Amino acid sequence: MMDNPTHALIVENLGKRYGKMEVLKGIGITVAPGERVALLGHNGAGKSTLIKLILGLTHPSSGRISVAGHAPGSTAARTATAYLPEQVAFHKSLTGREQLTLFARLAGEHPKTVMPLLDRVGLGPAAQQRIGTWSKGMRQRLGLAQALLGHRHVALLDEPTSGLDPMSRHDLYAIIDEMAANGTAVLIASHALTELEARTDRIAIMRRGELVADDTLARLSARAALPTRIRLTAREGAADHVQAQLGGTRVNGCSVDLQCTTDQKMAQLSRISGLGEVVRDVEMAPPSLEDLYRHYCGEGM
Numbered sequence: 001m002m003d004n005p006t007h008a009l010i011v012e013n014l015g016k017r018y019g020k021m022e023v024l025k026g027i028g029i030t031v032a033p034g035e036r037v038a039l040l041g042h043n044g045a046g047k048s049t050l051i052k053l054i055l056g057l058t059h060p061s062s063g064r065i066s067v068a069g070h071a072p073g074s075t076a077a078r079t080a081t082a083y084l085p086e087q088v089a090f091h092k093s094l095t096g097r098e099q100l101t102l103f104a105r106l107a108g109e110h111p112k113t114v115m116p117l118l119d120r121v122g123l124g125p126a127a128q129q130r131i132g133t134w135s136k137g138m139r140q141r142l143g144l145a146q147a148l149l150g151h152r153h154v155a156l157l158d159e160p161t162s163g164l165d166p167m168s169r170h171d172l173y174a175i176i177d178e179m180a181a182n183g184t185a186v187l188i189a190s191h192a193l194t195e196l197e198a199r200t201d202r203i204a205i206m207r208r209g210e211l212v213a214d215d216t217l218a219r220l221s222a223r224a225a226l227p228t229r230i231r232l233t234a235r236e237g238a239a240d241h242v243q244a245q246l247g248g249t250r251v252n253g254c255s256v257d258l259q260c261t262t263d264q265k266m267a268q269l270s271r272i273s274g275l276g277e278v279v280r281d282v283e284m285a286p287p288s289l290e291d292l293y294r295h296y297c298g299e300g301m
């Protein structure tokens with residue numbers, strides 16, 4: 001395949017063996033500039049191995065990778081890639097500003113970019129403190145600041161929000177969105193399904209070294225045809241009547257759970273409203289990313 005300039009990252013028919021063990025089998029995935037792709041999979045599915053191969057830290061047994069048109073590990077590919085590992089390690093005795101200045105020099109960036117970048121990730125006030133005194137969230141932000149140095153075509157983020165509180169997670173995703181809006185292709189390996197659901201454009205799921213899904217949430221959802229759950233709250237004493245009319249399962253004194261496919265949803269809602277005032281409330285839960293993840297990972301298989 002010719003390199004498509006619309007793809008910042010191309011992974012083609014990638015295989016990796018460790019001795020007899022086949023860790024990656026024919027992986028093909030592309031990420032376009034500005035796209036945010038979630039990379040999901042159980043422990044040991046091969047996500048870290050894929051990231052290591054894209055970084056050029058280990059070599060594929062077969063297949064090909066192109067990072068902004070360059071071979072993984074080459075100087076051009078390294079310059080084009082931002083990488084945030086799960087455990088970010090820094091010199092504890094340096095201040096945030098000193099550490100980032102060091103990274104800026106290594107990346108060929110002018111030290112004057114450092115303070116604005118620290119401000120951008122919310123570390124401006126802590127810039128003169130030693131990293132050894134910082135919280136995990138602050139170190140994670142510094143990792144992100146490092147990843148934001150220069151203009152990167154591809155960002156590889158490994159569990160970027162692990163161990164962060166909800167506010168820090170929110171801020172971190174805002175920065176990731178900004179990176180994508182500036183044209184960086186972002187690949188986020190994570191287990192944090194709920195937050196990824198709203199913050200990524202595409203979902204890629206790996207299972208035992210194979211890519212078993214790679215599409216938008218809406219299309220994965222349509223293909224899986226998982227049911228929408230509907231919980232009805234009946235007026236006091238009316239739950240039996242509601243269940244007799246609509247079927248479903250009683251979950252407690254006054255609630256009834258129903259399930260329906262997407263194309264049955266409107267018909268089901270009109271049957272519910274036909275029951276009139278005996279139904280006090282309706283809650284609908286479409287399939288979540290967690291449901292889809294279970295489906296595509298073939299849980300229980």
Ligand SMILES: Nc1ncnc2c1ncn2[C@@H]1O[C@H](COP(=O)(O)OP(=O)(O)OP(=O)(O)O)[C@@H](O)[C@H]1O
Nearest residue numbers: 018021023041042043044045046047048049050206
């Ligand atoms: N250097 C290595 N030598 C031998 N086997 C390895 C090596 N690195 C990884 N593996 C194996 O490859 C498989 C995939 O591991 P990998 O770390 O890529 O999974 P992962 O999806 O990143 O898991 P996690 O979510 O736990 O980080 C595992 O079975 C692992 O034991």
